[in-house]
Amino acid sequence: MIADNAYPALVLNADYRPLSYYPLSLWSWRDAVSALVLDKVVVQAQYDRVVRSARDSVRLPSVIALREYVRMERSPQLTRYNIYLRDGFACLYCGSRDDLTFDHVNPRCRGGETTWENTATACSPCNRAKGSKSLKESGLTFARKPYRPSVADLQRMGRRFPPNHLHASWADYLYWDVSLDP
Secondary structure: OOOOOOOOEEEEOOOOOEOOEOOEOEEOHHHHHHHHHOOOEEEEEEEEEEEEOOOOEEEEEEEEEEOOOOOOOOOOOOOHHHHHHHOOOOOOOOOOOOOEEEEEOOOHHHOOOOOHHHEEEEEHHHHHHHOOOOHHHHOOOOOOOOOOOOHHHHHHHHOOOOOOOOOHHHHHHOOOOOOOOO
16 A cells, blocks of 8 residues: 555646645645546656556656646735745744744734734744834844735745655756745
8 A cells, every 4th residue: 555645746737837836736646646537637757656446557647737727826825834935934033943933013912913014924032022012112123024925926935945855757847946035
């Protein structure tokens, strides 16, 4: 029996670009084979591993492209993860990458809302130092001001953080750019 997390398939949109870079758009081998059987994807590359049913055998796909283009949202969802991604997984106050939280620039207890422009990635020490104070009262300053990112901004940031495992067959479809500034 093959574990579900073994042999993941890289999922490309119909334009042959990954649906997502971070997290990387991967499907389990079961989902990839199901989509293949339902004729929803085109196989671009395969693993050497074969799975068999009572009537058929299939090499496991390592790269698949959707037959129909999936339109990407114009504005990304405001989530903790996307805030971290926008901010490059670093505190916007001191640059630390340890013990990250997120901070309301204008504290909620002072009427601050949870918006892109009012949230920032902060390490725990900076978040505690700021507390319920305004930015000016806390004496902290931003390395970069929080902003509302586009989907393209988050995709670009995601390419700065390649996953630990990249199968060789994925290389032609992934464009990691570690030279980008956050």
